[in-house]
Amino acid sequence: KQKHPECAETIDMILNRYCRKLAEWINRENAIGTMCPSVMIAGPAGINRAKKEKQIAAYKRNAEKYEEISGLISRIQSVGTGGIKAGDANALEKLKNKLENMEECYQTMKKANAYYKNNGTLDGFYLFDEITEEKMHEYKHSGQPFSAYTLQNCIAEIRRIKARIASITAVKEEGGGEKVIKGIRVVEDTDDMRIRLIFPDKPDEETRNALKANGFRWSPKNSAWQRMLNANGRWAAKNFLATVKDESNES
Known part of the structure; x- marks a missing residue:
């Protein structure tokens, strides 16, 4: 493929x-x-x-x-068959397309249930092919083609996608940036959607363990400790930096 x-x-x-x-x-x-x-x-x-x-x-x-x-x-x-990653160049476009498809799917399921309720069959429903007797038996047993549980799951997925779109949009609108805190470069890359901590030298084992405890992972490609750029990522960076001794203030 x-x-x-x-x-x-x-x-x-x-x-x-x-x-x-x-x-x-x-x-x-x-x-x-x-x-x-x-x-x-x-x-x-x-x-x-x-x-x-x-x-x-x-x-x-x-x-x-x-x-x-x-x-x-x-x-x-x-590769390319999994979920949509926030760091994808077209993540927002993909999420919006996925949202549109999910909303269309939800409306189709509602229309199918309404059609079945009024006609007792899905024969003639414009979005479905011929329904087998086995399927018709299942519908009669459950009372409708798509259960309330299925519809609720669809709504939950729609809300989740909307929340992701809002989160990524907010971060991108704020824009990336770079600052130095306690001798550590803090870089917010809104293209890759990563927050990175760049040290002047290799941190000691205790510091590396603290980074991992806050969800940061070493990126050889970027020579930085990084994690997803979102509210949780920013909080994790702030939490880690609070534990770092500011050697620049020492005499």
Whole structure:
């Protein structure tokens, strides 16, 4: 299935990792083959039993490693099929399209229920094909094609999407920025929707643990500790910075 162009960078990154890991696996597989000669070549008498057992164990471990490497193919296939990330370049557009589809779906379900209530069937309902007898039996048993539970879930999803749109819009309207607090650069990137903490030097283990406790993760690409840019992200940054000693004020 063709992927959206914006997924290309992620796919290339995983594919490069797959190629590197596969090459390492092949080299290891070849090295294991030299640990002990084949019985077909050396004969039973020419085989060191201990070495052969180690070789078999090594082959088994390498086979398990291959399963892990093969999992990267599934990751490549799944790129672009998950939820909408706030850092996507077209996140707002995607969310608005999703909201429009969900609202249309909700109205369709309501119309289908009303049609069924008035006619006792969905035959002739303009948005449905021919309904099977099995489905009709289910409708008669439940009283309507779409249950109240299904409609409530749809409404909840619509509210969730609206809240995400409002949250991302508010952050983008405020605009990004950068400031230095206690010697640490605090960067708000509204394009990637990330709040980043950039240290002049590598923080010690205690500081790294505090960052992780506040939801920050190390980004080698940006050389920064970062998390999602939203109200929670800003609070987490403020909470972490409150624990940092301001060495610039020390004499």
